Amino acid sequence: MKPYHQILIVECGEPLVPIPLEQFGVELPHPYQKLGAPYREASPYYLRQTVLTGLITAQNYLQQRYPGWRIQIFDAYRPVDVQQFMVNYTFAQVVQGQNLNPSTLSDAQREAIWQEVYQIWAIPSLNPMTPPPHSTGAAIDVTLIDTTDYPIDMGSAIDELSPRSHPDYYANWSDQPYHTNRFLLHSVMLKAGFRRNPGEWWHFSMGDQMWAWLWNQENPDQKVTARYGICNGDICTI
Template structure:
């Protein structure tokens, strides 16, 4: 039971994929993020012209129920806006290459991997440790008003710099961004999600990262899309 949405954000840097965690696919079907009270969809990559990204957002069925639970924990007038969920490998590769072009060194994999999962090099790698968004268990979310308009949490979606780090505003006692990020953080954790330290918008449920966060040995969600080398 959530008793507060304003407690401090305390989180260790996230490692993905986490060591020592395996995958036991549960076979749960996908569901579209649509028609759920308090949960709005705004497919950001489609709207930004990523050619492989579609106009609809899909997640695992339990993830959708958990998003509704998180929304129900928020104050009146505030909901959850979903920017992305299930992502094809083609979409992942296109996003990675677009980000690389913004870096002084396009081959800087360490910086890329802080914010994005590199496309797997083989089917074996894909099945053993699928990118979180390929499982249907990862979502990119923010807070919104009742019309689905995003609130300002101090950084734009996919603004890959320090302002996007989950706890970036934690030391600013007067920050409205801190208040809103804490609100989103505790609502999502209360619904069972695991946070991601480098992006305030990224949360996971049933994935390898989520399993590690909750002290479990196996993820429930493996790849929800077929292997296809992008």
Template sequence: MFGHPIPKLPQHDWDGLDATHIVHADEPLQIIPTSDKLKSFPFYFAHDVKHALNLCVARQTVVQKLQQAAALLPAHIGIVVLDAWRPRAVQQALQDDIGHVVKQTYPELNEQEQQALLAQFVAPADSDFISPHLTGGSVDITLFDINSGEWLDMGAGFDEPTERSYTHFYEDQPESAACGNRRLLYWAMASVGFSNLPTEWWHFDYGNALWAHYANEQHALYGAIQWEGAAS
């Protein structure tokens, strides 16, 4: 299973997600626990992103499925959670920060083209839009070697706004470490019910509108939810 190629899926349309019907699951957020095979590193807090949390929280079922996926991995490999539930304030900060990176990296693109590229990597922060992370159903993750503690080579940095971040990018280089590691991560997560955002090798969903879209589900389970004490 882990050696199978990653399918190339089409880019979603953020506007279309608004129409997804939600059958709300009465399920709280919880702190993602630490174990030998599952750890958290609140990436945005560590990198001083405005309003970022110093912990990672997600819906109960998402946490359970993360633990199941970690258990499926080889004994020496675990999952690091970089981000999970995210308030609108952080979403806006990422729009600003990564938008600046896009402008600096692609000066040859006009403003409309830059915004289209940004939309591949960062969901809207509009007050009337429910971003995937705001539901507690999204997780940004990578793999680590339990013996050394080192993160595995995934071929592109977390939040890197380039084509190298597309999940299937290394499928034409099957001999590369990045291809093998992405397949390992993708299929471990898919096998327990997560869907993947095709433009981000690190982003996985369960229960929200993005998951419903890629998993061909009739409705989502999670709408917006608030973590007590977080900036809105």
């Protein structure tokens, strides 16, 4: 279990709603769909209504500072089946990257690889008390694009399994713009009410367990519960 799984979920029943993609940068088809992830009737470009409102607010803050820039959405709602697919895909990629034979992995090797995978990916749990953040419709992976729709360089790719994914990895690299760019993304999302995953520069959420856990650390006298549980299609429950 992750530390944020200690947070109680009190599902508010707010629906998933489609993201107006014309307002944001977006990659079509979706990167995970191109890999064959099993979305079936679901769409990755959905969020809870309040989370979507917050995202629009964050983009407004961005455009006050950089007119014409937009938030680019990499991923939003992710069914648990897709979470499982991507976890398995990442495991296979790590095995291949280390030139290992998947059929002859020792228990120790397998465990070490899973530990590496779960540095980035949440466990694809069906337990309603420990949902993957993206499966609640409250988490989103984003970056920025400029007036020409060119991606702002953040110094590493979204989902990259390396230390460079840590938000502050480039904090002391004064000759590179990456930390400044990450700080800009963080500042507009934070101002809109989001909280960032401590280990991923691209992952933000509002109202889920991770958000509540981070909020409670910042505000020990004003503790909150999570208001978004797991979603299966358009049904969101606890």
